[in-house]
Amino acid sequence: MPVRVVESSTPPQVSGTDPGNRSQLPPSSLLGAGQAFSGTQNVSNQQKEEAWRVNVQIQGIDLEHGYLCGTMEALNVPMADTPVITFWEGEIVDGNNYTFYTGKWEATREDDMRHWSKFPSFSPLQGQVESDGGRQLDRNNYPYIFMRWKEQYFVNVGTDCGLTIAGFYYVCFSCSDGSISGFYYDPNSSPFQKLELKTVNEGRSGFSFSSYELQ
Amino acid sequence: MPTTTTSAASSSSSTASASGNNSNRQADVFSRLASSDPEVKLKALREVKNQIIGNRTKKLSFLKLGAVPAIASALADADDSEKCNNILVQSAAALGSFACGFEAGVQAVLDAGVFPRLLRLLTNPDEKVVDAGARSLRMIFQSNQAPKYDFLQEKNMEFLFSLLNSENENVSGLGASIIAHACGTSVEQRVLCEAGVLEKLVILLDGSLSQREACLESLATVLKNNPEAVSDFVGLESGRYLNSVTELTKDRYPRTRLLSCLCLVVIYNTSPSYFVNMGTKSGLITTLLELLNDPGQSGDDAALGLSCLIAGKEDLQKLAYEANAIKNIVDILKTDSELQTKRLQGLFLSLAELCSKLEDCRCSFVSLQVLDLLINALRHKDADVKAAACICLRNASRSVKNLSAGRFNSDHVMLPLVQLLHDPSSSVQVAVLGALSNIVLDFSSPKSSFIEFGGIKQLIELSKSMDPNARCSALRALRNLMFLADNKRKELYISDVNAQGFACLISDPEPPVQEQALALLRNLVDGCISSIEFVFDEDGLILDTVGRQLRKGPQAHMAIQGMYVLTNVASGTELHKEAVMQQLFPQATGSENFMLKFLQSDESQLRSATVWTIINLISPSSPGAYDRHVKLRSAGIIPQLKNMVNDACLDVKIRIKTVLGQSMSFGDNY
Numbered sequence: 001m002p003v004r005v006v007e008s009s010t011p012p013q014v015s016g017t018d019p020g021n022r023s024q025l026p027p028s029s030l031l032g033a034g035q036a037f038s039g040t041q042n043v044s045n046q047q048k049e050e051a052w053r054v055n056v057q058i059q060g061i062d063l064e065h066g067y068l069c070g071t072m073e074a075l076n077v078p079m080a081d082t083p084v085i086t087f088w089e090g091e092i093v094d095g096n097n098y099t100f101y102t103g104k105w106e107a108t109r110e111d112d113m114r115h116w117s118k119f120p121s122f123s124p125l126q127g128q129v130e131s132d133g134g135r136q137l138d139r140n141n142y143p144y145i146f147m148r149w150k151e152q153y154f155v156n157v158g159t160d161c162g163l164t165i166a167g168f169y170y171v172c173f174s175c176s177d178g179s180i181s182g183f184y185y186d187p188n189s190s191p192f193q194k195l196e197l198k199t200v201n202e203g204r205s206g207f208s209f210s211s212y213e214l215q
Numbered sequence: 216m217p218t219t220t221t222s223a224a225s226s227s228s229s230t231a232s233a234s235g236n237n238s239n240r241q242a243d244v245f246s247r248l249a250s251s252d253p254e255v256k257l258k259a260l261r262e263v264k265n266q267i268i269g270n271r272t273k274k275l276s277f278l279k280l281g282a283v284p285a286i287a288s289a290l291a292d293a294d295d296s297e298k299c300n301n302i303l304v305q306s307a308a309a310l311g312s313f314a315c316g317f318e319a320g321v322q323a324v325l326d327a328g329v330f331p332r333l334l335r336l337l338t339n340p341d342e343k344v345v346d347a348g349a350r351s352l353r354m355i356f357q358s359n360q361a362p363k364y365d366f367l368q369e370k371n372m373e374f375l376f377s378l379l380n381s382e383n384e385n386v387s388g389l390g391a392s393i394i395a396h397a398c399g400t401s402v403e404q405r406v407l408c409e410a411g412v413l414e415k416l417v418i419l420l421d422g423s424l425s426q427r428e429a430c431l432e433s434l435a436t437v438l439k440n441n442p443e444a445v446s447d448f449v450g451l452e453s454g455r456y457l458n459s460v461t462e463l464t465k466d467r468y469p470r471t472r473l474l475s476c477l478c479l480v481v482i483y484n485t486s487p488s489y490f491v492n493m494g495t496k497s498g499l500i501t502t503l504l505e506l507l508n509d510p511g512q513s514g515d516d517a518a519l520g521l522s523c524l525i526a527g528k529e530d531l532q533k534l535a536y537e538a539n540a541i542k543n544i545v546d547i548l549k550t551d552s553e554l555q556t557k558r559l560q561g562l563f564l565s566l567a568e569l570c571s572k573l574e575d576c577r578c579s580f581v582s583l584q585v586l587d588l589l590i591n592a593l594r595h596k597d598a599d600v601k602a603a604a605c606i607c608l609r610n611a612s613r614s615v616k617n618l619s620a621g622r623f624n625s626d627h628v629m630l631p632l633v634q635l636l637h638d639p640s641s642s643v644q645v646a647v648l649g650a651l652s653n654i655v656l657d658f659s660s661p662k663s664s665f666i667e668f669g670g671i672k673q674l675i676e677l678s679k680s681m682d683p684n685a686r687c688s689a690l691r692a693l694r695n696l697m698f699l700a701d702n703k704r705k706e707l708y709i710s711d712v713n714a715q716g717f718a719c720l721i722s723d724p725e726p727p728v729q730e731q732a733l734a735l736l737r738n739l740v741d742g743c744i745s746s747i748e749f750v751f752d753e754d755g756l757i758l759d760t761v762g763r764q765l766r767k768g769p770q771a772h773m774a775i776q777g778m779y780v781l782t783n784v785a786s787g788t789e790l791h792k793e794a795v796m797q798q799l800f801p802q803a804t805g806s807e808n809f810m811l812k813f814l815q816s817d818e819s820q821l822r823s824a825t826v827w828t829i830i831n832l833i834s835p836s837s838p839g840a841y842d843r844h845v846k847l848r849s850a851g852i853i854p855q856l857k858n859m860v861n862d863a864c865l866d867v868k869i870r871i872k873t874v875l876g877q878s879m880s881f882g883d884n885y
Contacts, residue, residue: 026819026865028866033698065574087619153620175869176869201786204786205786205788205834206786206834208782209779209827210737210741211694211734211737212656212694212695213691214652
């Protein structure tokens with residue numbers, strides 16, 4: 001979600017990758033290409049309360065490399081005439097390709113822990129993550145997937161639209177019901193802007209799944 | 216016997232006189248070739264030979280005039296006496312020159328029936344005659360048209376070894392050439408190895424340049440895809456010869472460097488465990504990249520060699536990428552517009568392999584403007600080049616990021632691809648379908664150049680092709696085109712395809728075609744709820760066909776798509792859910808319900824898809840959910856799910872928990 005910029009800077013850190021075991025997370029039906037989610041992002045600041053409606057669509061997912069991507073559409077953005085769509089890329093915290101430590105985007109380890117600990121589903125993991133970075137976690141049985149989503153560019157508006165996509169989201173996905181919560185992090189923006197999304201069924205009585213196959 | 220020809224008419228008198236002189240001379244040469252005077256004949260032979268050496272145009276010109284039969288006669292007429300030796304040498308040399316890198320020449324030499332005569336020259340007492348015969352035969356054996364050599368016949372093997380044992384480098388080189396170009400099967404490889412050919416060949420590694428090169432070529436042929444042969448070779452003198460081949464990759468002659476690299480590529484592809492040293496792999500890649508710049512045949516072969524080496528190997532692709540392979544190849548493509556087709560094919564295939572797995576490579580295509588080069592190549596006259604460019608595009612577009620950015624959705628890219636759907640070559644058709652399958656997945660815009668160019672109609676036609684690969688590829692492209700498609704786009708397909716035609720696709724004899732047809736159907740019935748109606752056309756023919764196919768006990772991949780069709784239909788209205796129930800529980804049943812079989816499949820995706828169908832059928836918000844639940848319970852499906860609460864797959868476990876939760880809401884116990 002594009003937000004307004006506030007001046008600040010922190011030195012970059014080496015991103016944490018753990019080359020060890022190449023086992024990957026098991027797939028989740030609701031976190032797949034074509035899945036759509038809808039909800040809100042709380043963009044309130046000290047001056048006023050504000051929330052934007054948000055639609056997210058997953059366009060691709062590559063569990064082997066801990067990668068996913070999609071679009072995010074923000075509606076009722078005050079300074080925009082139309083909904084603003086961005087393309088984002090995600091890092092899946094699988095303990096192999098990516099860890100809970102961001103190591104870039106001006107996020108320190110303290111920032112990381114501050115954000116992850118805001119997710120109730122992170123609490124059972126916190127101790128282990130703080131002690132060994134989460135290497136020993138049994139991800140095959142934990143029904144939550146943690147990610148970072150970083151918007152890469154605006155799809156339908158120019159960069160002079162007065163909005164910025166400098167920050168990124170800490171995201172928690174619930175495998176059970178496909179709900180997503182997230183916190184936007186940008187040292188130059190209001191802290192802990194919360195993203196809350198649920199799966200969308202397009203007027204159906206149940207779940208429907210589309211698919212593609214890349215050659 | 217060739218006779219004199221008249222010169223073509225010409226507007227200028229000087230040109231007429233020049234061409235007249237030319238053809239007179241040629242006609243004169245033919246009469247002199249047939250002369251009974253050996254000196255005259257010899258001079259004519261030398262004249263022809265000197266004119267055609269390295270001159271393809273002259274070769275063609277003399278060929279058309281019938282020079283080869285004339286020279287073959289001169290060779291045949293010469294006896295083995297000393298005074299005829301010069302004639303034997305010159306005629307063999309001329310024939311060899313015709314055959315050198317010129318397929319029409321090889322054909323003409325073989326058609327002239329002179330092959331056995333050339334073989335007999337190898338036993339001539341005069342070394343020069345033997346040399347000329349061997350060189351000439353080597354040229355023939357460079358060609359695919361060379362006569363088959365039956366290695367399984369003992370006398371042929373004896374003859375071969377007599378050649379390899381010869382002190383004459385051209386003769387031993389001939390032996391190696393025969394192996395290089397005629398050994399084709401693992402049986403032949405084994406027979407050769409058992410006869411000790413590896414020990415004979417490696418001696419040639421220490422020989423002359425020509426012997427070394429012949430040895431390297433034949434080693435690659437004997438070792439290719441044969442782990443036992445590779446093991447034998449590596450075992451020779453504790454790896455000394457493997458080291459020698461590796462050292463030869465630094466030789467001063469480009470052709471030697473190339474042939475040793477190709478030999479190592481064969482060994483690596485057959486038995487990679489002999490290459491634990493990273494430095495060897497890097498060195499091999501670096502040498503092949505340097506050889507890409509060689510203007511001759513070595514450069515052509517290096518390009519194909521590089522693509523073979525890195526094919527399917529992410530670690531080597533990464534090494535090549537880090538060694539700047541993409542930029543090197545792009546620079547060659549950009550600066551040289553006259554590249555041979557074989558080199559072009561090799562370069563595009565190398566680019567294709569580079570971006571087969573690495574996202575960084577695919578992204579660098581955009582920054583290096585590779586797309587324009589590929590689009591130009593799509594218009595090349597050679598089918599192999601077009602196919603290679605399509606394969607490259609296919610691999611480059613294997614990037615959701617680039618697809619999302621709309622990098623390929625332009626008329627400039629799409630038009631030549633759509634045009635290639637009509638290409639007469641089936642390899643081009645399959646390759647372009649592969650590229651289009653990916654490129655039609657444009658997330659950036661609802662507008663599709665592909666559709667605007669009439670692509671859907673062409674895919675519909677191709678989905679009825681006699682070739683199952685084409686049918687499968689066309690359906691895959693349609694499936695991807697219909698991913699998250701709106702009703703307008705779906706209608707463009709559905710309006711041209713009736714239920715009967717679609718049902719045939721689902722029941723295609725080839726399982727991969729069935730799978731893609733079902734995957735396409737899955738996408739067609741996703742999205743807006745009204746799109747489900749398609750499966751009810753013609754009295755529900757399509758839905759009935761899906762049910763019938765699922766009851767046949769299909770392969771997992773097909774069953775997964777079929778179950779997702781049912782899942783998607785079951786996410787609709789009451790009518791839709793009931794229709795799915797009719798497919799799960801048809802009137803006439805005798806066998807075990809297929810859902811039970813699928814729930815016990817080893818494929819977690821199939822188990823998951825099956826559970827999703829159940830979730831949708833008993834979704835609490837729908838009125839008939841309770842009755843459907845009762846039926847599913849009676850059929851043993853709900854009890855089966857209770858046995859699966861600890862399924863090994865987390866996703867399946869979670870979905871089962873959802874079903875059992877719904878079940879509990881109907882009064883059922885866990």
